[in-house]
Amino acid sequence: MKLKVTLAALAAATAxxxxxxxxxxxxxxxxxxxxxxxxxxxxxxxxDVTITDYDSNDTALAKIKAGGHGFDIVVPSGxxxxxxxxxxxxxxxxxNEMENFKNMDPVWVDVEFDPGRNxxxxxxxxxxxxxxNTSVYDGDINTAAIILxxxxxxxxxxxxxxxxxxxxxxTIYYMGGDQCTTDKEVLKKVRDKLxxxxxHWLSMDYGNIEKxxxxxxxxxxxxxxxxxxxxLENEDIAFGYPVTGYPVWMDNAAILADAxxxxxxxxxxxxxxxxxxxxxxxxxxxxxxxxKGSEQYLDPVMASAPEVVVPDELKAAGKVSKxxxxxxxxIYTAIWTELQK
Amino acid sequence: xxxxxxxxARRQARARWLLLVPALTVLVFAASGPLLIVLIYSFLxxxxxxGVLWEPSAQGWFSVVFERDFFTDELSLADxxxxxxxxxxxxxxxxxxxxxxxxxxTAYFIATRPKEKRDLWMLLIIIPFWTNxxxxxxxxxxxxxxxxxxxxxxxxxxxxxxxxxxxxxxxAILLGMAYVYLPLMVLPIYASLERLDFSLVEAGYDLYATxxxxxxxxxxxxxxxxxxxxxxLVFVPSLGAYVTPRVLGGGKQLMLGNLIELQFGQGRxxxxxxxxxxxxxxxxxxxxxxxxxxAGGEEGRxx
Numbered sequence: 158m159k160l161k162v163t164l165a166a167l168a169a170a171t172a173x174x175x176x177x178x179x180x181x182x183x184x185x186x187x188x189x190x191x192x193x194x195x196x197x198x199x200x201x202x203x204x205d206v207t208i209t210d211y212d213s214n215d216t217a218l219a220k221i222k223a224g225g226h227g228f229d230i231v232v233p234s235g236x237x238x239x240x241x242x243x244x245x246x247x248x249x250x251x252x253n254e255m256e257n258f259k260n261m262d263p264v265w266v267d268v269e270f271d272p273g274r275n276x277x278x279x280x281x282x283x284x285x286x287x288x289x290n291t292s293v294y295d296g297d298i299n300t301a302a303i304i305l306x307x308x309x310x311x312x313x314x315x316x317x318x319x320x321x322x323x324x325x326x327x328t329i330y331y332m333g334g335d336q337c338t339t340d341k342e343v344l345k346k347v348r349d350k351l352x353x354x355x356x357h358w359l360s361m362d363y364g365n366i367e368k369x370x371x372x373x374x375x376x377x378x379x380x381x382x383x384x385x386x387x388x389l390e391n392e393d394i395a396f397g398y399p400v401t402g403y404p405v406w407m408d409n410a411a412i413l414a415d416a417x418x419x420x421x422x423x424x425x426x427x428x429x430x431x432x433x434x435x436x437x438x439x440x441x442x443x444x445x446x447x448x449k450g451s452e453q454y455l456d457p458v459m460a461s462a463p464e465v466v467v468p469d470e471l472k473a474a475g476k477v478s479k480x481x482x483x484x485x486x487x488i489y490t491a492i493w494t495e496l497q498k
Numbered sequence: 499x500x501x502x503x504x505x506x507a508r509r510q511a512r513a514r515w516l517l518l519v520p521a522l523t524v525l526v527f528a529a530s531g532p533l534l535i536v537l538i539y540s541f542l543x544x545x546x547x548x549g550v551l552w553e554p555s556a557q558g559w560f561s562v563v564f565e566r567d568f569f570t571d572e573l574s575l576a577d578x579x580x581x582x583x584x585x586x587x588x589x590x591x592x593x594x595x596x597x598x599x600x601x602x603x604t605a606y607f608i609a610t611r612p613k614e615k616r617d618l619w620m621l622l623i624i625i626p627f628w629t630n631x632x633x634x635x636x637x638x639x640x641x642x643x644x645x646x647x648x649x650x651x652x653x654x655x656x657x658x659x660x661x662x663x664x665x666x667x668x669x670a671i672l673l674g675m676a677y678v679y680l681p682l683m684v685l686p687i688y689a690s691l692e693r694l695d696f697s698l699v700e701a702g703y704d705l706y707a708t709x710x711x712x713x714x715x716x717x718x719x720x721x722x723x724x725x726x727x728x729x730x731l732v733f734v735p736s737l738g739a740y741v742t743p744r745v746l747g748g749g750k751q752l753m754l755g756n757l758i759e760l761q762f763g764q765g766r767x768x769x770x771x772x773x774x775x776x777x778x779x780x781x782x783x784x785x786x787x788x789x790x791x792x793a794g795g796e797e798g799r800x801x
Contacts, residue, residue, distance in 0.1 A: 213763075215548060215763065218547075218548075240547045313663070316748075319749050320764075321764040321765075322764070341568070341569050344568075344569075345569050355750070358750060359663075359666055359748065359750075360666045360748030360749060360750055361748060361749040361750050362666075362744075362748050362749050368643075371645055372645065373643055373644050373645055483544075483546045483766075486766060487568075487767075488568050490760070490761075490764070490765040490766070490767065491565065491568060491578075493760070493764070493765070494578045494579070494752075494757070494760065494765075495577075495578045497578075497582075497749070497750065497751070497752045497756075497760075498577070498578035498579075498581040498582055498751075498752065
């Protein structure tokens, strides 16, 4: 009798892991993965998911390069995808042959960092534009002049996020150059413009949602999701897309070259290309995803938000950020240091 | 007799070395080792995406002081770096001065309380240390921002009409650092003053010295070692401060710590970052040399 019970218990114990068909280890930005979506995935496939956080692309790159991490999936920004690929850290998992690939917005298929999508799947994407308090300034906000040739009302109330590449790109577009340009004529203008504009800036800082909402700041360079959150606290806050050009970024899920649970990871990539699941990601992180048909599953506040839905006439001005060559990087750092001296 | 002395000396030497082992281990593995890596990295070539390539180069060190204008290719002094160096040294000196102005009277006050009450006062000085640096810095930001406590209070009282811009200025950095490092000034001065023989002060008065003269000629010279130690203790961490200029300075005016971080992060120039770190170390060494000489001079005079 006792033996029988023990055997039953043993059977139950061994049966449990057999029920869960395996595990999946995701390495992602903190506060970025919808717990609901993960729960759904776990239930549907019987896979145990473990999530580990990082706070910057550099952290993720360094840790994965060091090896022995045990992760299956990582979510680098588009500008870091070519670095991950050239370092041989990503597996060519062919998301473009997966069942749900048909849902991917064609705009996001032939991206420069992964043409044709042989390695990566869109996670979330966003824009870098102008946050403006319209009760202080009611002119045109779809221009980088907001920070580079600021109107008098905004002077001394401007914040610029200290993201070198985003600020450099926005200014280069404003001065008529292309992304990653090494054209000295343009860069000279860019430097002079930035140095001149800086005297009108109050700060170069992150985490400003409260300051925009409470009126300490009236304008600045900002991310669309952060601007949306500021608007939800103060309805005077609006988000502008500079017509001369603005950076568009995308974070992408990819399978690591040394992943242990490759099949589960592939299932996951396919899973997040499903519109309903992609919408769950967006509803949690407050950014757009690159999956067609997810709109109908979005929270109403997201589905109609001008911060998330780029106006048609300004769509063309968005330029997907890419990895600039070291020569360009070097000049940009010099200008950036000059700007902050 | 002639044999015993060297044996004892040798035994003492051995004991001394054994006692030094823990300290040496820490020095070698936790200080010299990493420092050596920094030194080596400062002479390498930056990797394209961060990291270093193992090709020797003096470019990192060269860029600390010089820059080649990328438009005209002209060689000139690295104006940006030098401005940042100067701002760091200037603000650190001012922080030390400010901490002294507030720290000396505080220490004097505590040292002149009855013995059993002093511990309580010292405790009050140390309590802020129990809170995380970042939280204290954000608290200051909350106090001095435009819609913050100080401005709101002044406006309600009718002293000012428009809020005064205090946050994101050099004043804010100075205030933040002086507040954070004040205990480091108070403690050594207090230690000096506590040992001060107050009968000397009385003697000064008996000889018809004014209060100012007693302070200047009697109390201050005796407290000087504490003042110097306190100034160094405040100056050195101020020089490498990262959080305070970032939060209170608004990131618009870099200090050395922020400049170094830039090279290891978005700038992707590790050798330059390493060279800048060592330059910072050199400035600290100069400050310490100054301390050693000043303290040494003090002893000489007494001897």
